[in-house]
Amino acid sequence: MSDEHTMTTAAPKSPAPIPAPTGFDHLLLDRLLAGSSLPDWAVKLRRDAVDRLDTLSLPGRGEENWMRTDLRMFQPRAWVSAAERPATSGGAIPSGLLESATQGAAAVAGTVAFGGRIASLDGHVVRDELDPALAGQGIVFGAPERILAEHGERFRSRWFSAVDGRADWFAAMHAAFHRAGAVLWVPAGVKLTAPLHVLSAITPGGLDTSHVLVVLEEGAEATVLTETVGGGESGSDGGFHCGATEIVVGRKASLRMVNLQNWSRGVWHFARQRAAVEAGGRLQWTLAALGSRLSQVQQDVALVGRGADAQVNGVMFTEGRQQLVYNTLQHHMAPGCHSDLLYKGALQDRSRLVWRGMIKVDKAAQKTDGYQRNDTLMLSREARSDSIPGLEIEADDVRCTHGATSGRVDEEQIFYARARGLTADEAARLVVAGFFQQVFDRITIPPVREALSAAIGGRIRRVS
């Protein structure tokens, strides 16, 4: 844990160079806000964010969380015009992996697949549905533009309260230019059974800046599935996602959250996500990543009330030249909380996966029980993974442990399975499926488990 302490001592900074204009400016914001019915406070937040953006450069490799992220080919300016891309007319709404799996399972079981669904394409909301019976229970669920226009005051104190919209260039860009996403508010004691679904899609070369806010009041329960899809395979036909997710799990509330990043292979993905779990609240948060060209994800869980519980699951599969970077934080701020993070990643081809995890325990957070683990499975010799666990503990009565493993698919395992009649590909798929089983066992939503398992299985090629 010693080396992780160095991050708290900031190096003396030389004066920052004046950032070059990126085109994400007040003029663009004015055009995007034309005709909007957002409350004034929400508009002001955006204008302040543009001011902040003007002072920032892209994060550099000197910064801890960005030193393993290669941004050399990323040009913000290339995506300005995508921000004004008009709505595709008459196009079908793309279907998400989790969405079809859930619908399939519901059809078999004869139950309702979703309590509500939101979808956006290139930042335009193309679906915004909530079961009227749920609306009748006081549940608020919808696209942010509509919800803020209708219920603005209710969310004023929550909007950008969990995530920091000023942290870096991407955070400020998102705070200024976010569009679509979802807002969910579940009143105290209301328990939602059917999951809610949020799909963010882009066309090749598109921009997605979706913002998701989930608030569960005391004793409420909900399941939320979000997923991304679309974009192109390379270059300016790829895509750019700059998003944020903020979650508040109230006292004794319980949330199951699943976020699948399934962009096409040319999409740049930047996400800042933070959950605050209040006393006695429970959060099961699963991140899955299959797509993108490059991902940089900050996933923070703050345990802010006594006895809060967070289980964090990660399922990553990378191939080609994909590069995925995850920075996770389990921040124990209150006593008697439990957090358990398990990230599992399999890497194919020349891909790279980075996980840098931190358990931070404040002085007040006695009787903390914190765990973090990262396992990676290498399917090729050219792939590379980095696991960097860290602990920063100020309380003296805590139990915090971490672990990391990295292994290869064993040729002898493959031969053994082939000797039983499985082809080399089937054998490799089976070994990889077995590797993920431990994390799948923790995901309590069967269609999610099955969709991820099938999607990963379909990508595995002969082990080299």
Next chain:
Amino acid sequence: MTQQPDHQPNHQPNHQPNHQPNHQPDQLVIRGLHVAVEGQEILKGVDLTIGRGEIHALMGPNGSGKSTLGYAIMGHPSYEVTAGTIELVAADGTRRDLLGMEPDERARAGVFLAFQRPMAIPGVRLADFLRHAVTNVRNPERKEGQELMPMKEFRSELKAKMSELSIDSEFARRYVNEGFSGGEMKRAEILQLAMLQPRFAILDETDSGLDADAVRLASQSIARIGGAGGDAASGANAMGILIITHHEQLLEHNVPHRTHVMLGGRIVESGGAELAAELHKRGYERIRAAYPDAAAAERAMEESTRNQEAAGV
């Protein structure tokens, strides 16, 4: 030395010639087999013919090449066949070249190897693994992604086989060989043998690491499986089994029609069940004295292995 398939099994119905055209393999025929591992020759010309319904015992000191023969038959990529042939020969004379097949194709052609040290596959339940294996072996033409054997049908068959072999049904839910004791691994191999019902099975020290009772149970199980599905009149569908062992106990219920002694990478002598008894009782001194060339080859192989180990290879 070449085995002729015309000997008379003494405790099973005689093998009647089949006059119907039959492409099903009837014999596993190995001729002049040379096998090298990392450039070092281990097998130096092995000839062996195993017919359906026959039990062959393969004995020999450690390092004589017994396991190598098993791996070579199954097609392990690290075992390079430098000369010779392995073929499946049908009653009508149709020959299939095993060496041209991938390991999984060999399994689908009806060849099975019970591993001396089976591999663990964490996270994969034995039942799921077996369902995949059984589906492929029973439908050799199955393309990847096609339906597996129906779950219900598979489960009831698995349950029946497990109860027949006195294996606890919980076993199938465990991950393949993960955390298994030595005995459990061997029982899992026997269960797979029972489910896959191959035409030819090589059992590589399926008795090692087992206590006397467990060996007796294994011996009984193998006898039951090997004889299962056989046509009582002709024995035509029974298994051909090659039992690699150091001991006699596994042979208690599987009396070998032929016993072969391997030394220095060759089968130097073959005989009946009495040869297995003699080797078990007296060891390999007589064999070494009778075949000095093979004994010299054995010493040279040991020497080379020691040198490699000393060199840290």
